[in-house]
Amino acid sequence: MAKIMFIVPYSKYYLNFSWDLIESLVHDGHSVTALAPDSVAEGTLSAVGVRFIQIPLKNTGLNPFYDILSIFHLARIIRNELPDIVSCYSIKPVLYGALAARTIRTTRVFLTVTGLGYVFTGFTWKQRLLTPLVNTWYRLAFQHCERVFFENPDDLHLFNRLGLIQQDKTTILNGSGVNLDKFAMNPKVRSKAPITFILVARIIKDKGIYEYIEAARILKIKYPHVSIQLLGPFDHNPTSISKAQVKEWMNEGVIRYLGETTDVRPYLRSSNVFVLPSYREGTPKSVLEAMAMGLPIVTTDTPGCRETVIHGRNGLLVPVKSSKALADAMEQFILNPYMIEIMGACSREIAEYKYDVFKVNALIKSTMQI
Structure with missing residues (x-):
């Protein structure tokens, strides 16, 4: 030994x-x-x-x-x-x-x-x-x-x-x-309105949070009842975002900040689409956990992120640092909610095959x- x-x-x-x-x-x-x-x-x-x-x-x-x-x-x-x-x-x-x-x-x-x-x-x-x-x-x-x-x-x-x-x-x-038993496929139908988007990450610029906020602003004008959520800890990092800034976004009504948690599963279960507009990753664990639980993924066509998504099958890839493209991709799920179940099931299949x-x-x- x-x-x-x-x-x-x-x-x-x-x-x-x-x-x-x-x-x-x-x-x-x-x-x-x-x-x-x-x-x-x-x-x-x-x-x-x-x-x-x-x-x-x-x-x-x-x-x-x-x-x-x-x-x-x-x-x-x-x-x-x-x-x-x-x-x-x-x-x-x-x-x-x-x-x-x-x-x-x-x-x-x-x-x-x-x-x-x-x-x-x-x-x-x-x-x-x-x-x-x-x-x-x-x-x-x-x-x-x-x-x-x-x-x-x-x-x-x-x-x-x-x-x-x-x-x-x-x-x-x-x-x-990802542990496929711990992060089990959610059997709940995911296409019910209002649709909930969630981003789980450290609260730093490099996770694409500013682009996520701007996309939320775009969508809220047309779809005020859509829920756009942010979950994750604040961080000591050169690109960290302040608590005051997040509070300002909440007061604006753009997003709902959920705080920090030791167990993301309840939040993923109550969400429909997972979003991570990161600038670059190794392989984002948060995406793997969302895939295992049957969520479709919207993420950037950038190293580490692009490997998790087959565009059009288990999610959508968008250009990095493009709020407009991100909003357009998120809107696809609002306009075509049937995509949520189909792509979510494919996410689980990819997680089982590739990320066990x-x-x-x-x-x-x-x-x-x-």
């Missing part, structure tokens, strides 16, 4: 994205240690036999002194724990975890690129300044790992084109998968040879 260490950007990541994998590993008899910068999920992890260690790591921002401290701290933990495998997810855990794990030559390192993040999604002076540094760091991290998992082919091709990684060192996953979490986890475990 193997000693496996995970490093993630925040502890709820284990609950939202890696829970089925961790449970499976514990059930198989492996020793699992989970590292994260906060202890919110410590009790839940401990209850299933996972050892938790809190680490000094800031998922956002760039403070060289703190970041160097993070790497040294991670290296010390790895030396003390001597894991057989270190598995890192998201940007800073990937970059810092891989470098820290170099101190133990016998430790096998696996990295998962869950998306490109802030540096690769815009052209501000700060992003342009950081890009060469981040590319160099990725190149170093990838040199000292056994394999890198990507969640969509576009991210892999970009990294390959930039010369950051060799193709034969990579594996593409269908996201983190047990299939995804089987590929991860076979690649790690555990």
Whole structure:
């Protein structure tokens, strides 16, 4: 049996994205240690036999002194724990975890690129300044790992084109998968009026929330009774949206903000169409959960998102950053409500065939040879 260490950007990541994998590993008899910068999920992890260690790591921002401290701290933990495998997810855990794990030559390192993040999604002076540094760091991290998992082919091709990684060192996953039993198909007829649209995401610009709001404004003029909802946590991010801004939208009557939740299923059950106009993703877990529960999807024709939708079958793809196109796509479901059931059933079929979490986890475990 193997000693496996995970490093993630925040502890709820284990609950939202890696829970089925961790449970499976514990059930198989492996020793699992989970590292994260906060202890919110410590009790839940401990209850299933996972050892938790809190680490000094800031998922956002760039403070060289703190970041160097993070790497040294991670290296010390790895030396003390001597894991057989270190598995890192998201940007800073990937970059810092891989470098820290170099101190133990016998430790096998696996990295998962869950998306490109802030540096690769815009052209501000700060992003342009950081890009060469981040590319160099990725190149170093990838040199000292056994394999890198990507969640969509576009991210892999970009990294390959930039010369950051060799193709034969990579594996593409269908996201983190979705538990089809937990997110069961909703048998309720979904075409009843008034139609409810829902977007589930962190409240940041890069999720396409401004475009969603503008599309809502367009639709509300013609269809005032349509419900357009937003669910998700506020976030510390360079593109974060303030609570005051969301309150202003609510006062305007454009959307209904539902707050934050630990269980999205009741909200998905009471909705008809899932919308995510994101600028770029790894593979959005929120979309997979909506698909599993039988919702049609409206999302952008952009990396990570386009893989989840067969245009015209289980949803509609729209150009990124186009409020008008987004409103037009959403309007199709208002004018043709029969599409909701047909496309929703297709979403479930695609989720079963492509995104079953047990299939995804089987590929991860076979690649790690555990």
